[in-house]
Amino acid sequence: MSEVNGCLLPGDLWYWPEKHVWVRGPEEDGTVVVGMTDVAQHLAGKIVVVNLKAPGRALAQGKSAGTLESGKWVGSIPTPVAGQVTEINEAVKKNPAVVNQDPYGAGWLIRVRPDNWEEGSKILVSGAEGIAVYRAKLEAEGIQCQS
Template sequence: MSDGCILPEDLYYWIDKHVWAKPEPDGTVLVGMTDVAQSLAGKIIVVNLRSLGKNLARGKSAGTLESGKWVGTIPTPVAGKVIAINEQIKGQPDLVNTDPYGAGWLIRVEPADWNTDSQNLATGAGGVAEYRKKLEAEGIKCSH
């Protein structure tokens, strides 16, 4: 793990956008930023998320993040209706930095068509290897 980035194999990654999706047992999908994204952004100081009930197309903004050196949107890797937002990160935005795959999740969606959207995401050992190849090609490293 020469790049130092944490990339769990059980998640689905939109590699070019540095976001992840995690299907839950109830059929919903959690969405968040990867360890790579939080490392590139630096310390997150503000998180603004889309409102509940909002229907998002794949690639549309799930919200915005602001760090000391970056402000940007978070593209959603899966189309669907926002059914939950992580209220905890509004008061503790650095959870995106310290626990991007756990307490730092961003939104939960009721997917419009998970089977189709998941085909466009990388997952498992192969997906992680593909992600690491991109990081190496771009010279990206994560700092912890």
């Protein structure tokens, strides 16, 4: 786990730094898990409502997979890869604070079967490169996460 400007960034995930979302996978069944980064949950503040697109819905890359609401923000959850929603995290709908408490674990949002992982993942970064790209973005925008 890397820490950049107080923000936690696991090295084993794929990131779309511009949109503050992460992807884990692909899993053995070809699906990927999507969530928002520690950066995003810090910027949003305390999450109070999570609405997610239903399983079976087709999602276009960059389009909304659902919405999050906090005391100071309402926003869309951008889809990092095009595909079909196979599962949503019902636990975060019932207890949205889990997204703040554990954004990379219990706070995941949706599971997607990508239409074309090889093509879709080209906008994502991972490993040391991913951390470096995210570091540059946070520093350029002056973003700090507070514990």
